[in-house]
Amino acid sequence: MLLVADNVSFGFPDKPVLRDISLAVQKGEIISLLGPNGSGKTTLLKTLLGLYQLDKGQILFEGRSITSLRKKSLARNIAYVPQVHRASFAYRVIDVVLMGRIPHKTFFSRFSPADQEIALDALDKLSILHLQNKPYTQISGGERQLTLIARAMTQEAHTFIMDEPANGLDYGNQIKLLEGLMDLGGEGYTFVKSTHFPDHALWIADRVIMLKEGSIIADGAPDDVITSDNLFALYGREVNVHSLRENFKVCIPKKLGNGKRSTVGRSFNSISNGYPLTLDSSPYTSQRRGEIL
Amino acid sequence: MKKNIWIPCLVFLLVFTILVSLTLGKFEISLSDIFDFLATAAGTGTLAKEKYELLANILLDIRMPRIIAAALIGSALSVSGAAFQSMFINPLVSPGLLGVLAGASFGAALGMIAFDSWFAVQSGAFICGFAAVLVAIGIARLYRGDRLLMLILGGIISGALFTSLLSIVKYVADPYDQLPAIVYWLMGGLSLADGKTVGLVALPIGAGIICLLFFSRHLNILSMGDDEAKSLGINVSRLRMLLIFLATLISTLTVVVGGLIGWVGLIIPHVARMLVGPDNRRLMPVAALIGAIYLIAVDDVARLIFTVEIPLGIVTSLMGIPFFILVLKNARKGWA
Numbered sequence: 001m002l003l004v005a006d007n008v009s010f011g012f013p014d015k016p017v018l019r020d021i022s023l024a025v026q027k028g029e030i031i032s033l034l035g036p037n038g039s040g041k042t043t044l045l046k047t048l049l050g051l052y053q054l055d056k057g058q059i060l061f062e063g064r065s066i067t068s069l070r071k072k073s074l075a076r077n078i079a080y081v082p083q084v085h086r087a088s089f090a091y092r093v094i095d096v097v098l099m100g101r102i103p104h105k106t107f108f109s110r111f112s113p114a115d116q117e118i119a120l121d122a123l124d125k126l127s128i129l130h131l132q133n134k135p136y137t138q139i140s141g142g143e144r145q146l147t148l149i150a151r152a153m154t155q156e157a158h159t160f161i162m163d164e165p166a167n168g169l170d171y172g173n174q175i176k177l178l179e180g181l182m183d184l185g186g187e188g189y190t191f192v193k194s195t196h197f198p199d200h201a202l203w204i205a206d207r208v209i210m211l212k213e214g215s216i217i218a219d220g221a222p223d224d225v226i227t228s229d230n231l232f233a234l235y236g237r238e239v240n241v242h243s244l245r246e247n248f249k250v251c252i253p254k255k256l257g258n259g260k261r262s263t264v265g266r267s268f269n270s271i272s273n274g275y276p277l278t279l280d281s282s283p284y285t286s287q288r289r290g291e292i293l
Numbered sequence: 294m295k296k297n298i299w300i301p302c303l304v305f306l307l308v309f310t311i312l313v314s315l316t317l318g319k320f321e322i323s324l325s326d327i328f329d330f331l332a333t334a335a336g337t338g339t340l341a342k343e344k345y346e347l348l349a350n351i352l353l354d355i356r357m358p359r360i361i362a363a364a365l366i367g368s369a370l371s372v373s374g375a376a377f378q379s380m381f382i383n384p385l386v387s388p389g390l391l392g393v394l395a396g397a398s399f400g401a402a403l404g405m406i407a408f409d410s411w412f413a414v415q416s417g418a419f420i421c422g423f424a425a426v427l428v429a430i431g432i433a434r435l436y437r438g439d440r441l442l443m444l445i446l447g448g449i450i451s452g453a454l455f456t457s458l459l460s461i462v463k464y465v466a467d468p469y470d471q472l473p474a475i476v477y478w479l480m481g482g483l484s485l486a487d488g489k490t491v492g493l494v495a496l497p498i499g500a501g502i503i504c505l506l507f508f509s510r511h512l513n514i515l516s517m518g519d520d521e522a523k524s525l526g527i528n529v530s531r532l533r534m535l536l537i538f539l540a541t542l543i544s545t546l547t548v549v550v551g552g553l554i555g556w557v558g559l560i561i562p563h564v565a566r567m568l569v570g571p572d573n574r575r576l577m578p579v580a581a582l583i584g585a586i587y588l589i590a591v592d593d594v595a596r597l598i599f600t601v602e603i604p605l606g607i608v609t610s611l612m613g614i615p616f617f618i619l620v621l622k623n624a625r626k627g628w629a
């Protein structure tokens with residue numbers, strides 16, 4: 001086991017954030033963490049990084065307690081890609097990415113051309129090489145996210161803890177990011193990432209963990225775990241999970257998937273033409289239809 | 294890179310400022326006198342013995358210690374200001390954030406009324422400067438929560454505490470003799486910066502500044518936030534305590550030498566950031582040089598512009614405020 005959370009609890013006495021969390025991450029897995037806002041996803045990711053002092057339980061990396069490992073060597077193994085944050089200082093993008101070399105440096109050693117090369121490579125892989133001299137404060141949220149991912153790559157860790165990496169990326173970049181994770185996953189990299197999109201989990205994850213109010217309510221293969229019932233339990237909305245073909249599922253929110261716009265349009269036409277519609281006369285008969293009228 | 298020429302330029306400007314400042318004063322000394330003096334000192338000059346001794350007295354015993362004091366204080370305040378701004382991820386922070394200046398002021402005032410000796414004043418400032426920061430850190434440790442926020446709040450409380458204590462000292466001080474001394478001291482000034490004092494503090498201040506410069510790269514990382522710094526393998530709490538210790542050491546020593554000299558630690562890092570950007574690897578040395586040049590120049594103004602010397606702290610504040618308004622113009626550009 002690469003990374004293990006062993007019966008972890010964390011939080012304030014009156015407000016526990018994580019309750020008795022146990023999970024084990026295997027090398028090469030892509031794990032998606034799903035859960036509503038405030039369910040403890042970010043906290044769980046940070047405990048996996050060893051950032052918090054736990055109330056109970058422990059985190060093990062390759063069988064050793066994370067608190068007993070040197071922080072530097074841990075940083076050479078696990079990288080953190082935080083949620084996009086507002087930056088205070090306008091460092092150049094390349095300088096932010098170079099920070100990823102710090103765990104590989106002693107106190108007095110300076111960044112070498114080789115370090116520079118690794119950082120530029122990472123930028124190039126993410127197709128944002130052209131941003132290298134731009135101030136970090138003046139690029140878009142998505143570009144900032146890519147910069148932080150480039151930094152994690154520069155860290156040369158093989159386990160990435162990512163907090164909503166697709167957040168703030170445009171559609172194309174979201175796809176590019178997921179494709180990138182898929183490729184790296186094939187090369188033996190391990191990802192634990194939180195996401196708000198069950199579809200993203202269906203596309204690339206090997207495993208989905210569902211977190212609600214600080215407890216794991218489901219943990220398993222995406223096809224088994226991402227079900228209508230579980231999504232309702234998690235988010236309180238009705239979502240249909242359809243099989244497009246074997247091994248490929250999509251989530252469609254029930255209400256939105258019913259062809260909302262055409263229904264609404266028809267209703268309005270009908271009313272303006274002065275023909276009161278009965279529920280039976282419409283080809284779109286449904287309870288929903290009645291609500292709109 | 295264009296940005297790299299700033300450091301040699303500023304070193305040259307610093308040397309020039311020092312030379313010019315040596316010529317300024319009631320007793321007229323020209324630049325050529327200084328070069329003659331240097332040549333004589335090196336054994337090749339032609340200066341008469343009396344003139345040489347006179348120049349030696351004025352230059353080495355009176356003007357030079359004061360210039361060195363100004364340079365060290367300017368550098369120390371600028372560097373600790375820049376370090377605090379990165380460490381607390383806030384460009385509006387100044388070196389007094391954790392109460393060090395309030396504590397040192399109280400200690401100096403206490404030394405004046407309780408012991409009436411120059412040494413007591415200096416050691417009082419030094420000890421209480423550290424005490425105030427320890428109080429701030431202690432308060433921050435009382436509760437869980439965002440470490441930076443707790444430290445800032447601890448600093449506000451500690452600063453308020455020592456300011457109140459200072460008021461008590463002022464209240465019980467002899468109003469004809471001690472109170473004016475305290476008030477003048479708090480206005481800041483280098484008239485008491487003699488060779489002995491400067492010799493005593495030059496090494497720790499200089500060493501503190503250089504140590505902080507070595508941490509420039511780590512300051513960049515701390516300014517990304519605690520969690521990111523930790524995930525990059527930095528022992529954040531240990532590093533932060535070390536940096537706070539260094540910044541406290543050099544700031545409290547500036548009070549030991551020159552009393553309260555405001556605004557330098559807030560403004561100079563901004564000027565440096567405007568010139569070379571926010572990367573601390575360039576920003577810190579540039580801030581150190583500009584701080585030194587600035588305070589030497591301001592001290593020249595303070596001692597020469599009127600027949601009576603005006604307190605240095607007043608001049609730095611008066612010059613600092615309009616300057617800061619200019620700096621604010623850059624605020625919306627992400628403190629580039």
